[in-house]
Amino acid sequence: MSYNTMENLLKPDFFNTSNDTIKTMMSTVISATLPKTTNTKLTKPVNFTLKHIREFDPNGSLSCVYWNISEWIVDGCSVLETNSSYTVCSCVHLSTFALILQTSRPSDVREHVRQSDSLLELLNLVCVIVGLVFFSLALLTFALCQWSPGVNNVARINICVSLLLAHLLFLLTQQFLSLIRPHQELCAVISGVLHFLFLSGFVWMFIEAVLLFICVKNLSQISSKKREVLSSGFLCVIGYTVALVVVGVSVGLLPEGYGSEHCWIQRDKGLIWSFLGPVCVILALNMILFISIAISLCLTLTKLNAEVSQMKQTKIMVFKTLAQFVVLGCSWILGFFTNDRKELEILFLILNSQQGTFIFLVYCVFNNEVRQQFRKFFRCLCCGLKPNNIKSVQKKS
Incomplete structure (x- = not known):
């Protein structure tokens, strides 16, 4: 079978190579199968001729490739002969095939790409460090402040814990990758831990979305609802057990799928979907819940009387x-659209490294209860009271 426009979907950029080259699709995408048989092994290689759909550059390097789940790879395929019009490929298996040409980038383009990558790495380092600082500040605030019984912060706390540990481990791993990479077992363990931490972070984001949805829909009954149905222990079981089960099943089914060159899940083993699958489901559900929450808040704001619905309060509500x-x-949905688009990649990096910053702003800086408790705390310090007397002052207040 021949697919005339499939090269627009299965792009040549999915051909991951170590060298920095321009990749061009030189043929249509074709598939070859043996009907009515379960035998996938060939007694001898299959040869097929691919016609060039673009002008051939003799200085380039041609590769016969096949599609393996999420990328083009060469394993088992080779070029037998080629000329300006067509290329003959030989493969030891049947699959979906194509012909990709690699040509060298101009020196000025290579230098520009190198500088761009360096700036992106620096931006990533700065953003992750800033995010870690605000994750820590948010956790410190949650630990120091007294909360009313109707407020359930367990999801926010565990989002901060999971993502703080995940970003910190990922940052340290990338900084010392040259030392860690030779030890394949250590690299595989790190990738498994990262898989668990990031996945648990997403599960806690979903739990937070559910809690917010309940809060918006049932503002008057939220306290009793949380005590009866969504207790902290119940949430902790869900938040970490789901991620633990997914990672445990993944390790049991395909342990060699952990430990890529960046100490992450290997893309060519298919195991990456044990992360992308749950993440896609959670993102879709969170988007639905977020839209529902936003609509409910808009309806609530329109019902407020003129005295309460002030411009300042409205702006704060919109920001929150x-x-x-x-x-x-x-x-994180932006991650599916960042392919070769630096502006989207930078926006994706900034937003998702600053989740701790937004949590700190929304639930600490703009939280009236937190501000009041810090005012009381500093008032006690100014009065020369000891920290253990603060609670009695709060009760009198």
Whole structure:
């Protein structure tokens, strides 16, 4: 079978090579199968001729490739002969095939790409460090402040814990990758731990979205609802057990899928979907819940009387609603559209490294209860009271 426009979907950029080259699709995408048989092994290689659909550059390097789940790879395929019009490929298996030409980038383009990658790495380092600082500040605030019985912060706390550990481990791994990479077992363990931490972070984002949805829909009954149905222990079981089960099954089914060159899940083994699959489901559900929450808040604002619905309060509510888009992980959807688009890649990097910043702003800086408790705390310090007397002052207040 021949697919005339499939090269627009299965792009040549999915051919991952170590060298920095321009990749061009030189043929249509074709598939070859043996009907009515379960035998996937060939007694001898199959040869097929691919006609060039673009002008051939003799200085380039041609590769016969086949599609393996998420990328083009060469394993088992080779070029037998080629000329300006066609190329003969030989493969030891049947699959979906194509012909990709690699040509060298101009020196000025290579230098520009190298500088761009360096700036992106620096931006990534700065953003992750800033995000880690605000994750820590948010956790410190949650630990120091007294909360009313009707407020359930268990999801926010565990989002901070999971993503703080995940980003910190990932940052340290990339900084010392040259030392870690030779030890394949250590690299595989790190990738498994990262898989668990990031996945648990997404599960907690979904739990937070559910709690917010309940809060918006049932503002008057939220306290009793949370005590009866969504207790902290019950949430912790869900938040970490789901991620643990997914990672455990993945390790049991395909342990060699952990430990890529960047100490992450290997893409060519198919195991990457044990992460992308749950993440896609959670992002889709969180987007639905976020839209429902935003609509409910808009309806609530329109019902407020003129005295309460002030412009300042409205602006804060709009900011909190937009910040929830990042807190609930909805901005991770940008990751599916960042291919070769630096501006989207930078936006994706900034937003998703700053989830801790948005959590700190929404639930600490703009939280009246937190501000009041910090005022009391500093008032006690100014009065020369000891920290253990603060609670009695709060009771009197």
